[in-house]
Amino acid sequence: MSSTSFRPITAVAWTSSGTTCPGHFTLISVTEDGATASFTRGFGLKSGYYLCCSKDLSGGMVVSDVQVISDKETLPHGYCYIPEYMDSKVSVWKKKRVCVRIVPVDSVTTAVLDIRITAKSKMMLQQYTCLGDMLGYVLWCMKGPFSIPVPQAKPRRISLDIGKMSLDGAAPPLPLRPSNQPAAPPRLSRRHSNLDVKESPERVCDGTNIHGITAMDGVPFALHPKFEARASETVSMTLLDDIRIKSVQDIENEYNYTFAVEELAAKRSCPSVTSLT
Numbered sequence: 602m603s604s605t606s607f608r609p610i611t612a613v614a615w616t617s618s619g620t621t622c623p624g625h626f627t628l629i630s631v632t633e634d635g636a637t638a639s640f641t642r643g644f645g646l647k648s649g650y651y652l653c654c655s656k657d658l659s660g661g662m663v664v665s666d667v668q669v670i671s672d673k674e675t676l677p678h679g680y681c682y683i684p685e686y687m688d689s690k691v692s693v694w695k696k697k698r699v700c701v702r703i704v705p706v707d708s709v710t711t712a713v714l715d716i717r718i719t720a721k722s723k724m725m726l727q728q729y730t731c732l733g734d735m736l737g738y739v740l741w742c743m744k745g746p747f748s749i750p751v752p753q754a755k756p757r758r759i760s761l762d763i764g765k766m767s768l769d770g771a772a773p774p775l776p777l778r779p780s781n782q783p784a785a786p787p788r789l790s791r792r793h794s795n796l797d798v799k800e801s802p803e804r805v806c807d808g809t810n811i812h813g814i815t816a817m818d819g820v821p822f823a824l825h826p827k828f829e830a831r832a833s834e835t836v837s838m839t840l841l842d843d844i845r846i847k848s849v850q851d852i853e854n855e856y857n858y859t860f861a862v863e864e865l866a867a868k869r870s871c872p873s874v875t876s877l878t
Contacts, residue, residue, distance in 0.1 A: 607714035607715055607743075607745070607747065608656045608658070608714070608747060608748075608749075609656065609658075609663040609664070609706070609712035609713065609714060609747040610654050610655070610656055610663070610664045610712065610713045610714065610715070610716065611655050611656055611657055611658060611660060611662055611663055611664060611703075612626070612654065612655040612657070612662075612664065612683075612684075612701075612703075613652070613653070613654045613655075613664060613667065613683045613699065613701050613716065614626060614652075614653050614654075614655075614683050614684045614685065614686055615650050615651070615652065615653070615683060615684070615685045615686065615687065615693050615699075616628065616650060616651055616653050616685075616686040616687065617648070617649075617650045617651075617686070617687045617688045617691040618651075618688070621686045621687060621688060622651075622653050622686060623653075623655070623686060625655050625657040626653040626654060626655045627653060627654055627655070627656075628651050628653045629651060629652045629653060629654070629716065629717075629718055630651055632717075632718045632719050632720050632738065633717055633718065633719045633724065633726065634719055634720050634724055636720050638651060638652065638718045638738065639651060640652070640693075640694065640735065640736050640738065641736065648688075648690075648691060649691075650687060650691055650693060652699075652716065652718065652740075653686075654716055658706065658749060661705060661706050661707075662703050662704065662705060662706060663703070663704060663705075663706045663709065663712040663713075663747070664701045664702065664703055664712060664713045665702050665703070665704045665709050665711070665712050665713065666680075666701065666702040666713065666744075667699065667700075667701050667702075667713055667716065667732055667740075667742045668680065668699070668700050668701075668732065668733075669697055669698070669699055669700075669732045669733035669734075669735060669740055670697070670698060670700060671696065671697050671698075672695055672696055672697070672698070676700060677700070677702075679702050680700040680701060680702045681700060681701065681702075681703065682698055682699070682700050683699050683700065683701055694735070694736060697733070697735045697736075699732075699735075699740070701713075706749065710746055711744055711745055711746050711747070712744065712745075712747050713742050713743070713744055714743050714744060714745050714747060715729075715742065715743045716740065716741070716742050716743075717729060717740075717741045717742075717743075718738050718739070718740060718741070719738065719739045719741065720737065720738060720739070721734055721737045721738060721739055726741050728743055729741040729742060729743045730742055730743070730744065
């Protein structure tokens with residue numbers, strides 16, 4: 602199988618059993634030669650721990666390298682020890698430890714694609730790199746280019762698509778009702794507008810427009826009683842005939858002023874100080 606068909610490993614960890622293994626991790630319980638891949642610290646111990654790995658790309662990180670180092674070696678720069686999901690009575694052997702280098706998925710083109718375990722023998726795995734031995738087992742990893750799977754779009758329900766394919770024309774608009782009234786026009790603010798909008802007394806005095814209330818709001822308009830008789834009288838047409846409408850030229854001729862007096866006063870010389878003394 603080509604290495605390009607593998608998804609990259611995103612995390613590696615220790616776990617004491619299948620119950621403590623996280624949901625998105627895969628437990629490596631059997632070696633390549635058919636033995637149980639349970640790491641134990643001695644022959645008298647019945648319970649051990651297992652190696653597990655994850656290929657969940659939701660975190661955006663991948664494992665670019667794996668190493669097995671001894672307790673006397675310094676942790677390489679950029680690496681970290683793998684986490685432990687263990688029972689309270691189980692501990693991981695510290696003489697040799699597994700460390701990984703985790704990087705963003707967009708920063709590399711190759712990553713660790715698979716991890717396998719064999720018993721400590723002369724068995725070799727093709728296309729895999731030997732990481733080292735631990736407690737009678739040999740760890741192997743395979744590196745190579747990887748591809749991130751493209752997310753698939755969710756299938757749509759056919760009933761929704763068929764329901765939208767209607768041959769009938771658009772229905773006529775419903776008549777306006779209290780529940781189907783058009784939106785009210787925006788209110789004009791007196792502070793930000795130069796328009797003098799007249800508002801009804803009910804609108805002004807409803808308490809929602811405090812800044813627009815004046816002393817004359819709500820006072821009805823009415824003529825004084827002495828002017829009511831004149832307002833009811835009919836105007837004679839003869840009086841209207843005497844009214845002469847002046848043109849612009851007539852108004853200019855009537856109010857023409859040459860400013861001769863002002864010009865004469867300006868031409869007069871002011872008396873000097875010596876003449877006054």
